[in-house]
Amino acid sequence: MKSILYSLFLALLFTSCAKKEAVDVIVYNARVYTVNSKFDTVEAFAVKNGKILALGRSDEIKDQYAAKEEINAKGKAIYPGFIDAHAHFYGYGQSLQTADLRETKSWDEVLTRLTDFARTHPDGWLIGNGWDQNDWDNKAFPTNEKLTALFPDRPVFLNRIDGHAAIANQKALDEAGIKSEQKLAGGDMLTQNGKLTGVLIDNAVALVERKIPSPDAKLAEKIFMDAQQNCFAAGLTTIDDCGLSYLTVEFIEKLQQSKKLKIRLYVMLSDEPDNYTYLFNRGPIKTDRLNVRAFKVYADGALGSRGACLLHPYHDMPDKTGFLLSDQKHFEEVAAKIAANHFQMCTHAIGDSANRVILNIYNKILKGKNDQRWRIEHAQVVNAKDFNLFGNASVIPSVQPTHATSDMYWAKQRLGGERLKNAYAYKQLLKQNGWIPLGTDFPVENINPLLTFYAATVRADAKGFPKGGFQVENALTPEEALRGMTIWAAKANFEEHEKGSLEKGKLADFVMLDHDILKSMPQNILKTKILKTYLNGEKVYEAK
Structure with a gap:
């Protein structure tokens, strides 16, 4: 009898x-936050x-499906x-191979870090990234x-x-053939008492940068692999890389x-003739992992180095x-030509x-509402009269919220109080x-x-400053x-x-966190950890 019952049980099990x-x-x-049109949550998939x-x-999914994992x-x-x-x-992967100068508190600290880095990297050009004079007591270049x-x-x-300014020593200036100040459009070489200081702004940066040797294939692969590892650890599964060459x-x-x-x-090719051709x-x-259909163009520089193009003079430098x-x-x-070729x-x-300037050009080309999804990257300072130019031609503002909380310490000095009201205006x-894409601009941030x-x-930085938030009317x-x-x-x-x-038929890219950021108190959001990252249903990162 027991044998019959056991056989029956096995038959039922196999049938099930x-x-x-x-x-x-x-x-x-x-x-599970599906982030579908209704913002539904579910238990399983x-x-x-x-x-x-x-x-x-959970019971529905487990009853209907049997999984390897x-x-x-x-x-x-x-x-x-x-x-x-x-x-x-x-660029982020490249920065991981260079001296890290972020969060330095003085020029002397920059030099100390650079000297330490040079001891373990004794050959070739000495490269560093991330200094910001706005973080120093002496805020001059x-x-x-x-x-x-x-x-x-x-x-x-x-x-x-910000990548829109650099400083070079005399040997680097000599390598680039720069002996004295040169006038150039869209850039500047700073001088003091008639002598070059080594500080280069915007287009002047390229005069030296182009002399730096390109990485060989082995180093280039390491650049990509290091960047990928850190992105997966951060829960990132897709990155918009803004401004590469076709060779890259x-x-x-x-x-x-x-x-x-x-x-x-998602790669945007840089504004160079060879890339267009x-x-x-x-x-x-x-492909499912690479999408190249856009071009990245630079209209101006950055606010921190006073290369951003303003309608009226800088408040702190008239x-x-x-x-x-x-x-x-x-x-x-x-x-x-981008429009004519449908990019x-x-x-x-x-x-x-x-x-x-750019919004008016876009509006002229796009001629009203459309689905071309042309983008303004940063859209950081917008005149009150110009916000409608985004909506009129369906122009997409692509913004980086941490720029607001990094710049807020000195943005008022650059812009003045009245102009600041229309800066970092993400809600507007x-x-x-009705929608807005968010990014970081790493390694800038x-x-x-x-x-x-x-x-x-x-609308606060990682230290919780300022209390109550910075221009919270523009919080999302x-x-x-x-x-x-x-x-x-x-x-x-x-x-x-x-x-x-996370919807039926879409790619199984998902991330598991140890806390629910949509339900966390603000002070707990930054304590949240990425537990696992999956791409195509494959685990590509797990916290140790």
Whole structure:
């Protein structure tokens, strides 16, 4: 009798299992933010062939599907993989190979760090990144006498945090053939008592930078691999890399084809003749991990180095208004040919003058509402009369919330109180089209997307300053911020039908956090840790 009952039990068990569809992964016992149109939450989902197959209650999913891997989330929050809508992935990887000068408190500290770095990197150009004179007691730009004295026979090139200024020692200036001040459009070489200080602004930076040798294939691969590792650890699954050459894109393709580079990249080619020729002839590049259909154009520089182009003089330097990096005719011609070839134009614009120039060109080309999704990158200072130019031509403001909380210490000095009211105005910009993509601009800012979420919603820095927030009328809600880091960022890349939310048929890119940032108290958001990151249903990161 027992044998018959046991056989019957096995038959029922096998029958039950046979009815279940085989899948690759089941996630259950979770709080899953789908970020769909209704912002629904579910408990579980099943993944097959790298895509979401079904979502629902834990018991429903486990009853219908049998998986090779089951993940018991134990009540943890799960979100779509974070998308950084504006960053410099390759540049970030490069910065990991150079002297880290971020958060230095003086020029002397910069020199100390550089000297320490040079001991373990004795050959070739000495490169550093991340200094910001606004963080120092003496907020004036440094001069290069000490730099030249420390390294008289080795070229040294140190990028400012925003990448729109740098300081070079005399050996580096000599390598570039710069003997005295040169007048150039869209750039400046600072002098003191008629002598070059080594500080280069915007277009002047390239005069020295182009002399730095390109990395060989081995180092280039390490640059990408190091950047990928850190992005996955931050919960990032797609990065918009703003401004690469077509040769770098071809190297990315090789790394992805070899399965070494797994992260998804949305690449904007830089504003160079060879890049236009290449992509116009080849056409858009689209795989599940690489999308190249846009061009990155620079209208002006940065506010911190006073290269941002303003309608009226800087509040703290009345003889300067900044400058456009090219004449207006160039931007008009570039916009016309990008439109004629059906690509996306993404333009860096910081100052209110630069934003006005580019917005007027966009409106002329786009002629009203459209779905071309041309973007203004940063949209940092906008004149009150110009906000409507975003909505009128469906122009997408692509913003980086941590810029507001980094710049707030000195932005009023640059702009004055009245003009500051229309700076970092993310809520005003959101209203123009009803959606807004968010990024970090790393390595200019920290890679961590949770800082983006915090800065967007709390409008404070990591120390909780200022109490009550900075211009909180422009804070985003937690739902808006999460959408900006996921589905709206995907939409800015024409990818909202394949990623950015956890819905049936979409890519199984997701991240598990140890706390629910949508329900956390503000002070706890930055204590949240990334537990696991999945790409295509494959685990690419797990916290130790």
